[in-house]
Amino acid sequence: KQEVTQIPAALSVPEGENLVLNCSFTDSAIYNLQWFRQDPGKGLTSLLLIQSSQREQTSGRLNASLDKSSGRSTLYIAASQPGDSATYLCAVITNAGNMLTFGGGTRLMVKP
Amino acid sequence: DADVTQTPRNRITKTGKRIMLECSQTKGHDRMYWYRQDPGLGLRLIYYSFDVKDINKGEISDGYSVSRQAQAKFSLSLESAIPNQTALYFCATSEPSGANVLTFGAGSRLTVL
Numbered sequence: 001k002q003e004v005t006q007i008p009a010a011l012s013v014p015e016g017e018n019l020v021l022n023c024s025f026t027d028s029a030i031y032n033l034q035w036f037r038q039d040p041g042k043g044l045t046s047l048l049l050i051q052s053s054q055r056e057q058t059s060g061r062l063n064a065s066l067d068k069s070s071g072r073s074t075l076y077i078a079a080s081q082p083g084d085s086a087t088y089l090c091a092v093i094t095n096a097g098n099m100l101t102f103g104g105g106t107r108l109m110v111k112p
Numbered sequence: 113d114a115d116v117t118q119t120p121r122n123r124i125t126k127t128g129k130r131i132m133l134e135c136s137q138t139k140g141h142d143r144m145y146w147y148r149q150d151p152g153l154g155l156r157l158i159y160y161s162f163d164v165k166d167i168n169k170g171e172i173s174d175g176y177s178v179s180r181q182a183q184a185k186f187s188l189s190l191e192s193a194i195p196n197q198t199a200l201y202f203c204a205t206s207e208p209s210g211a212n213v214l215t216f217g218a219g220s221r222l223t224v225l
Contacts, residue, residue, distance in 0.1 A: 042218050046214070089154060102155040103154050104152045
């Protein structure tokens with residue numbers, strides 16, 4: 001059974017810092033990995049999707065990397081802003097099925 | 113209007129009551145899902161449906177049932193609510209592709225007293 005873990009569970013940083021959120025998964029036979037953002041009172045918004053054959057994806061100040069063999073992904077946020085404050089979740093699809101398995105999320109607060 | 117609409121957004125009920133959470137979508141997607149979110153546990157899949165005649169159990173289906181009334185509508189029922197079903201519930205949709213990029217509703221917060 002695939003298990004996805006995110007560390008840390010919560011993170012507070014001053015505005016302007018570069019930061020890294022971590023995601024690990026136990027079954028390396030994944031189809032893809034996705035990073036989501038969740039704002040209070042709202043649903044999840046997909047940020048980046050990395051196919052299993054890819055090593056990284058970039059969107060603006062966000063960069064997600066994937067190391068399938070070690071079961072790890074990182075989400076790098078450059079020059080953090082207060083508007084980046086949210087919960088970030090990673091999720092994987094294993095090759096054996098078509099369902100997403102989510103991590104517990106990292107709650108990020110960026111202080112002005 | 114939102115692509116995926118969930119009603120109610122908030123509900124407080126008592127143990128033993130029957131509760132229905134409704135989801136409707138304008139994305140035209142065939143696939144619909146119900147997830148439950150508990151603090152620190154991420155989202156866990158309750159039920160999913162790949163088309164109107166297809167219903168499948170997810171990871172935590174016990175105590176829940178679903179109905180796919182139309183392509184655009186997928187409802188989740190708790191026949192007899194219990195306190196440990198207090199959670200944030202999300203409906204999501206996706207196209208039938210391997211990428212499985214989901215569009216989520218805003219969530220329904222359910223409290224069972």
